[in-house]
Amino acid sequence: MSRLLDRLFARFRVYREPGYYGKYDYKWTIVIDLDKCDGCEACVIACHAENNLPVVGEDECSKNRAFNWIRIERYVEGEYPDVKVKFIPILCQQCGRARCEAGCPTYATYHNQDGLNVQVYNRCIGTYTCATYCPYDVRHFNWFSYKWDAPLEQQLNPDVTVREKGVMEKCTFCIQRIRAAKDHAKDEGRAVKDGEIQPACVQTCPTGAMTFGDLNDHGSMVSILAKNERRYRLFEDLNTDPSVIYLKRVMK
Ligand code: SF4
Numbered sequence: 001m002s003r004l005l006d007r008l009f010a011r012f013r014v015y016r017e018p019g020y021y022g023k024y025d026y027k028w029t030i031v032i033d034l035d036k037c038d039g040c041e042a043c044v045i046a047c048h049a050e051n052n053l054p055v056v057g058e059d060e061c062s063k064n065r066a067f068n069w070i071r072i073e074r075y076v077e078g079e080y081p082d083v084k085v086k087f088i089p090i091l092c093q094q095c096g097r098a099r100c101e102a103g104c105p106t107y108a109t110y111h112n113q114d115g116l117n118v119q120v121y122n123r124c125i126g127t128y129t130c131a132t133y134c135p136y137d138v139r140h141f142n143w144f145s146y147k148w149d150a151p152l153e154q155q156l157n158p159d160v161t162v163r164e165k166g167v168m169e170k171c172t173f174c175i176q177r178i179r180a181a182k183d184h185a186k187d188e189g190r191a192v193k194d195g196e197i198q199p200a201c202v203q204t205c206p207t208g209a210m211t212f213g214d215l216n217d218h219g220s221m222v223s224i225l226a227k228n229e230r231r232y233r234l235f236e237d238l239n240t241d242p243s244v245i246y247l248k249r250v251m252k
C-alpha cells in the first residue's frame with residue numbers, strides 16, 4: 001500500500017513540475033500596447049458578456065468582491081494642471097511558472113498542453129489557496145450562485161460554464177474560442193493560423209491595443225511585437241514567466 005502511495009505521489013510531483021509538457025502545442029500570448037490603451041473598459045464589458053460573468057453591484061465591490069476577469073488600473077502622474085494619466089489592463093498573466101498551481105490541494109488548477117493555466121471548476125473545493133498565491137490578484141471567488149434577471153439569462157454564452165457558489169475562477173484567454181479554432185484547424189489538417197483566434201477583449205478593443213497569438217510561431221504578430229524595445233512583463237523578478245507582454249507607454 002505504501003509503495004503504491006509513493007508511486008502516486010511521485011507521479012503527482014512530476015506532473016506538477018513546470019515544463020511537464022516537453023513542448024507546448026502553442027504558446028498563447030497577449031501583447032498589450034499601453035500607448036494605445038485609453039482606459040475605455042470595452043474589454044471588461046466584452047469579457048463579461050463572453051464568459052458569463054455576473055454583475056455583482058456596488059455593495060459587493062465595497063467588500064473587495066468586484067468580479068472582473070480583466071480590470072483597468074489607473075495611475076496619475078504630476079500636479080494639476082500638468083497631469084498625465086496612464087492605464088494598464090490586468091488579467092491572468094497565464095504564467096509559465098504559475099504560483100497558483102503550487103498551492104491547489106485538488107489539482108483544480110494546472111497547465112495544459114498549450115501552456116495555459118486552466119481551472120477545472122468541478123474539481124475546485126474553494127480553499128482560496130490559489131488566490132492567495134497569485135501575485136497579480138486576478139482570481140475571483142464565487143461567494144454566491146449569481147442569478148441573471150430576465151431576459152439577461154438569455155444572453156448567457158452556451159460555450160461557457162455558469163459557475164456556482166464556492167468555485168474560484170479567472171481569465172482563461174477565452175479557451176472556448178481557442179478550442180473551437182484548434183478543432184477547426186485539426187479538421188482541415190493544418191495548424192491554427194496567426195490572427196485566427198481573437199479573445200473577446202482583443203476583438204473588442206477599439207484602439208487595437210491588444211494582440212493575441214502564438215509565441216512559438218516566429219512569424220506571428222505577437223512574436224514581432226514581443227521584440228519591441230518597449231516590452232516588459234509584470235513582476236518578472238518573481239520568476240513567474242508571464243504570457244502577457246506589455247509595451248510601455250510613450251510619455252511626451
Ligand atoms: S496570474 Fe495568477 S492566476 Fe494567473 S497563472 Fe499567474 S499565478 Fe496563476
Ligand code: SF4
Nearest residue numbers: 047171173174199201
Ligand atoms: S482573454 Fe478572454 S477571459 Fe481573458 S480577459 Fe480577455 S476576454 Fe476575458
